[in-house]
Amino acid sequence: MTEHRWEKLLPFFSATYTRKYLFERYEQQEIAQSSTMSYRTCYAFMYHLQHGKLFLEQGANAPYEIKPVLFFYGLIQLLKVCILTVDPEYPSSSQVLAHGVTTRKRKKNRYRFFSDEVKVQRHGLFSHVLDKMFHMKQINGEKYRMETLLLHAPILFPVLESIYKKTLAVPCHIDEATLRIPTTLLDHYHMTEARFETYLNDYSVKKFTRQESSESGDFLMFKASSPLNPFKCHPFLYESKSKVWLLTDREETLHLPSIAIHYLLLYNLSMLCRYETEWWGELFHTFDGEDLPIILRLLDGYEQLIPEWISAFLLGG
Template sequence: MWDSYLYFESESTTKAFLQQTYEECCIPKANVYAFQNASKFIYYIKQARQYYSSASHSDILVRPLLLYYGMVSLLKAYVLTRDPDYPSNTRVLQHGVTSRKMKKSYYSFAEDEVRVQKEGLLPYLYSFLNKDGLNEKYRLQNLLAVIPELQPAYQRLYKQITMTSVSLSSHRNFEQLCTIFYLPEFVLDEVHLTYDAFIHYLNRYNKGKASFAASVIEAPRGIIRLEWHHPENIHVTENGDGFENTLFTHDYKGNFSFKIKMDKAHTIPEVVTHYMIMYVLGMLCRYETERWGEIVFSFMSEDMYMIQEFLTLSARKFPNLVYNLLLKERYIFRIE
């Protein structure tokens, strides 16, 4: 995956990429901005690569901090593609989030909270990704609940199901030009809706050209059968934005999941979710060194299981998420 970022470490290709991106955003003097920002963009990417490389060889005592600053460098590169004058002031260089510096005597990572500030990198980044506003604060367990790869660990640790796998039909329906997919029937009970009402519920969260429809063919017992329609793509796997719906997400292997539990934490982009969680972990190992050591090395903490799962996943997935944002496509890097 990081080899793909080499495309952005060449001045000529970076200039061309930035100019095209600025032109697509209708930014005046796109060629001038591309020339001015090429070196800055390249150094953001190179710095991020070094942070992630160092994190992969570092002890867990300091790894979250390295991963967090690697995230910051990647996000600054993305923001630069949307705002050629970034940073226009020192306020946008702040973290944009905060957490309680001094933790309580009894500390639970899942119950900790991250608060969103009015200014800084996070709210500024979010303004380019989502029209909906951010909450003032988020509980970490709710953020962990919306990362698909963590769902097995989440269910095991917290005894809750917040996502379920989507089964896609490989068959392409050329008569109706749609994708057939299946969900477990229990999702209807979870959202307290009938089958027809569930179709309307799905369509409320569309954010593109796609739409959902009921299937005329009855599904086997225990599952429900649905149709996904798109004017330009027959199969959802061919669409760069997937289902184009807030209720659906996908893991880094391209497998789709449906979000059963819906709240504000479920509507934010996954890059924002990773950023918030990693910020708290970075602050723990930076300012709460003794407590962080107890979490890492104590057999008494159940937090370490989820933290380790998240650190491993985020180191692999976050650069992939930003790469997708930069190129406006859904790229899947498979490990052979």
């Protein structure tokens, strides 16, 4: 348990630390009987964390053909850890135990992962995560295409841009809490500098203030009201504390946190792995089409990305 990616989460393998942490979280949210609730949820929190860690570790060492199932169930366990910090009664009913999304049961001929879609259900873990962790309400029946979801994974940009033969996103660097955004983005968005500043503040939970700079000809400089992290960075796509991205086509930008986007991607990949065995097997043995390199790169990233997301939610960075 000494891997760097789990280092920030190691204190949670102490019941004393976890109870104190949960008590403080519940007190901040003014949840009734915070002390009692922290004792009640402590071990469920720790067991979900341990279970999620085991799934991810096994997924890291498993063949690619079965990684999606292990990573998806690892993510589910770790999301339950996060939910218990804001909803100590979880699960209050069996409705929140379902995955909360669905996909076509039978795949058509000439199926492509890019073109597939998933549909949100009224009840289930997905909607519960958005509600409790992000205060977002999802519309029952809303559909998401894999192609659009994949555009929101910065680790995929090199391979996606090789396939599409065009720039899909623009990198924005963060230096001492100041964002450096290339002015070339204004051409993609068809905006003036003033309109772009308004856009950022309209679509973000943070306040962005324009800064003057000697580099103003090449970059727009903004200071955020608080540091960006994987859960609070919309409309930016988070890569690291020093780098975020903006899609060149702003109409493609989804109002979903990164972890929700990857929940949908992993759900669909795990369903293909389990129930579309013939197509899944042929994908890995015929190397046909463009799906495989994207799926491989995505799976390579989850062992590191998922613990980072959970750490950011629990510890704020």
